[in-house]
Every structure is written in C-alpha cells, then in structure tokens.
Amino acid sequence: MRAFYFDNIPGDQRLLHDSGNLVSDDLLKSIGLLHWHIPTSQQNQIDTIAEERNYKNRDTITITKEGLGALYEAKLKSFYEEHMHEDEEIRYILEGSGFFDVREHPTDSWIRCQLDAGDLLVLPAGIYHRFTLDENNMIKALRLFKDEPKWTPINRGDLTDVNPYRVDYLKSIAVN
Template sequence: MVQAWIYNASDPASPRAPHKYTPNRAVPLSTLDSLGVQQWTREQTTSSPDFVDKIRSQRGYVNTDTVCLSREKLPDYDATLQKFFTVHMHEDEEIRYLLEGSGYFDVQAPRKEGEEDEEWIRIALTAGEMIILPAGMYHRFTLDENNFLRCMRLFKEDPKWTPLNRAPELEDNQYRRAYVETYLKPSSSVQAA
C-alpha cells in the first residue's frame, strides 16, 4: 500500500533518504485524495496486464513506454535525478506504474492558514503501485536509497514529458489555475495520522 508522510526538510541527508520526522508524521491516503492524487496497489504478477489495461481504458491512455532509472542505465544519472527533483508541474496528468524498484514523489501540501512556509508530502512507491498526479500540481521526484526503478509511463497522446519548473508566471497557467481552484483551499491543512 502506498505510504505518505510530511517531508522533514531540516534533515540534511540526501534527497533519496526517507526524510521522516521522529516520530513520523504519517499522512492518510484520504489527504492525497483531497489533493487530487490517485493511487492503486496491485499484487505483482508476471503475466496479467488486466490491471493496467483497465486503468488505460477508464482514463483514455493510448500510449505507454517503460523507463529504467539506475546509474547503469540512465545517462547523466546525477544531473537527471537533480532535474527530476526540481519542483515542477505538467499540463497533463503524470501517471506511473512501478514495475520494479522504488522511489519518492513529493507533492506540495496546502499551506496552513496564516503560515507562509510550505510543506511537502513524501509519497513512497514500490513495485506494483500506480500513482496519478493531476495536471497543474507542483511536485518533484527522486529515487530512494536503492537507486533503482523501472516503471511504465502512460500517456493520453504521443509519449511526452514536459516539465514546467515552478516560477511566478506559472500561477497564471490555465492548468495550474484549474488545479488550485479544484484542490487547494485557503483554509485547508494537511491531516497527519
């Protein structure tokens, strides 16, 4: 099952470390749901594509590809992981189905009323789990300390991956505005379990 917690930004460890508070500040899946993050877990089987085919059909995904993130397979490994960890958004959904390995998506939590510091929710994913981040949501990605992940990416059109790095002018982007209007409310706060 997908796990999530408040990211401890004061932890000086590598971004690939868990960055948990002590005690951990777990985030219930209902909070992810309220932010538009959808997730599924499926027991890994070697020959049953029905799980992915069902999601593809329901959501209109017509193309897929598979990527492997490891020091051996990814050119410019460290620079590429740094690029993935730069806060960005997309103008379409980001959907990933993990086939092997593990990693973290961090999503921006709603600001608590009266507070200016932003919090991040770290979402840990392992093989057999699928996640969809909505268009317009600020997020970042990194591998965990295992430094390996193989995943399927799904697309509604031709495969593309166009990150828009966070910048003040993105607040006027129609996809960002739609995300904020739909999911972020001024009085929202992150619920820890």
C-alpha cells in the same frame, strides 16, 4: 504506497526523510492524488484503469546509475527540481522503488509518497512535485499518457502560478 510529511532535514534526497507524520488517503484525494496497489502479477488491471481513465499511450522507463552513466547525477537533480506538468503524470512501478514528493495546498508542505513495485500513482496536471530514487538507486516504471507521450516539466516560478493548468488544478481542489 506510503505517504508522510517530508522532514525538511538537509541531506541526501534519496534518504527516507520521514517526519513520522503519516498522510491519510483522504488528504491525498483532497489534493487530487490517486493511487492503487496492483501486484505486478496482475498487470492486466492496468489495462482496465487505462481504459477507464482514457490513457491511450504508454512506455517504460528504467532509471539506474549503470543505465544513465555520466548523466545519472544530473538527471536525478533535474527530476528533483520542483515542477508541474500540463498533463497528468501516471506511473506504475514495475521494479525498484523511489519517491514522489508533492506540495500540499494551501500549506505548501511537502508530502513524500514512497513507491514500490505494484504501486500506481496519478498526479493531476498542475500539481507541484518532484521525483527521486531511494537508496536502492533503481526504478523501472510504466508511464501512461492520455495522448502522445510528452514529458515537459515546467519548473516552479512566477509564471507557473498563473499557468492555466495550475489555475485549473487549484480550482479542482477548492473546498466549497
């Protein structure tokens, strides 16, 4: 995985949008982001991480224009709306590639995480983020869940800043 600040230049969200300013692993950890690169030939390591982190359920999602048909553009637009979840979001990329953008706190800058096959990303509950494919327009990912699979995005707004999961997230990254 490669992480850098988003350039904020208008245009297709699937473009790289690389500002040229890389983001360090230490900064990613400071905002609660975890990541590993596990070659897809060594997927058994995912089971070890799942057990250590108490991920009990999983499924696979494939996002392509062919697979989503007429819903493709609407789905991409909805994935790209800034939102949070009340659960961790865990993705292991099996094929293809894409971007997860996360908000750095307290600057509110976008950090773009470029993911390819073999990348495992864990976003903490309460972090503002969004997702998009890249120009290859295809991704297949293993989704892991602590409990029953649920995918409930809560779009950013006045109520999300006081959501208990957002408040807990901010407390967890506070510098003492």
